[in-house]
């Protein structure tokens with residue numbers, strides 16, 4: 251019998267064009283390359299300078315998300331870009347797609363979206379694949395049992411030209427979540443809790459496999475939220491082994507094989523799951539029952555606290571600096587802090603189920619008059635489905651702005667910004683200083699916590715507004 | 724506009740320069756180069772935005788309280804940084820900005836994976852040292868030290884020598900200015916064989 255292998259080992263071994271040696275890294279084949287406008291222009295320029303083509307346009311999926319406006323087109327049909335630079339960045343990718351023969355999921359395609367929302371909903375993301383993108387949240391696709399990770403622009407050029415990357419095999423870490431999550435606790439709360447336990451550099455050099463009863467019980471959208479933030483613990487990637495939940499989600503999607511070939515593919519996909527006795531370089535166990543609604547208080551995603559908990563004491567310099575930037579007092583409660591902006595969206599929490607969670611809290615209610623709330627669907631398809639269910643009206647009636655799909659306030663490149671000193675409760679993934687605009691203060695939270703905070707105009711516990719038990723279908 | 728040039732990196736063998744210090748831990752790529760400067764389609768000229776929100780106040784004036792604005796840090800080519808430098812996004816604009824700003828070497832007790840990878844591809848040398856060595860180097864802030872990539876060690880003014888290790892392939896590429904894309908392109912036939920085999924399966 252061969253040695254038991256982890257899912258990472260199996261995917262790795264199946265994609266080595268050339269194995270690694272002491273002198274050289276492995277040449278790893280890439281099944282799917284996702285491309286967006288911010289990290290690609292210099293890579294296309296490199297190809298052009300060398301007279302190279304894109305090796306596999308059929309394995310390259312391109313969209314526009316970071317720099318794109320979330321306001322609808324003007325009366326004359328033009329898009330309200332924030333400035334000339336963002337407009338040019340979008341135009342450049344449109345030109346590159348035409349020049350290199352790539353299909354662009356752009357404006358008017360009906361399939362445009364935040365790159366990590368779009369790939370899975372098209373069924374392009376499949377178990378056992380290697381997936382890369384010039385974007386650190388590529389680990390989102392790990393929810394399907396794919397080895398998916400972020401790369402830089404030079405490597406984007408390598409993949410465009412050769413469909414390969416030079417890589418050393420990563421270490422593996424098992425994060426086992428035992429027991430079931432309590433009612434009212436979301437995947438976002440769980441991953442914030444996990445990052446708090448591991449620390450922002452706890453996963454460095456590793457790929458995390460999330461496993462255990464609580465993980466098996468998560469839906470695909472929840473698994474995507476979880477894997478999405480693996481990078482915030484420093485991990486190279488995060489993934490969940492494929493199972494019946496994965497197959498059910500994939501069946502019938504445009505890029506997925508149909509009929510008998512689906513069954514064949516399914517058997518192949520399931521074979522990637524880690525073997526029973528596979529060994530990991532590191533193992534961490536989390537008790538699901540100990541997780542409560544969790545938010546960030548500081549300026550990195552490892553600085554987290556239960557929403558109804560107390561801020562830390564001003565112990566070390568880093569804590570003091572973060573408290574200072576956030577204008578919070580050591581030892582105080584976060585509940586009741588005045589909120590200026592609420593953002594629902596991003597590749598972490600911009601999917602249909604996230605919008606439903608937020609809408610359930612808001613339905614028939616009004617957000618506080620001093621709060622500006624933006625709801626930004628993760629993709630054209632999410633937007634369309636949400637509107638078909640009337641969620642857009644729930645948000646508008648509550649006083650929130652319903653926008654066009656894109657990254658929006660997650661990275662604040664497109665003009666959607668939080669003002670200096672303003673406090674934003676955000677369903678995105680990063681609370682770094684200035685991430686949502688210079689001087690902006692960010693509290694990361696689940697869609698339910700964000701919506702509850704919009705109602706109160708202050709940081710609020712979602713369990714106090716609309717208990718999950720009454721909302722669950 | 725001039726014709727685009729395929730990018731090559733200058734070989735690095737040794738860097739002798741002054742050391743500047745940013746002791747803070749977890750310096751993320753949003754601090755190294757804030758997202759609003761990522762709208763560029765070029766890689767040149769990002770140095771002026773490097774650490775923009777720490778370097779300048781709201782009026783665009785240099786802040787006196789930022790370490791790299793101090794006289795002894797100006798022109799320093801070696802940056803000693805707190806643990807987990809470069810965490811966050813995959814933006815290669817971070818090493819581009821640092822290089823354009825004049826930094827050739829970053830030393831820390833831990834450097835985030837994607838940043839380290841991006842740095843190595845651009846001729847910015849990321850070096851990981853242990854806590855004790857970090858302390859030793861921190862005593863040299865403002866002084867010149869030598870980083871020798873060939874010997875894989877740092878020589879401090881006092882002649883103290885601190886060894887470090889860089890992944891073998893990346894080191895060879897840096898020392899010889901090897902172009903990694905060129906290396907991959909030579910494997911074309913092998914990549915085709917792999918594709919034929921795996922797509923037939």
Ligand code: SF4
Nearest residue numbers: 387596597657660661
């Ligand atoms: S939503 Fe945010 S994290 Fe996700 S791809 Fe866009 S900018 Fe990056």
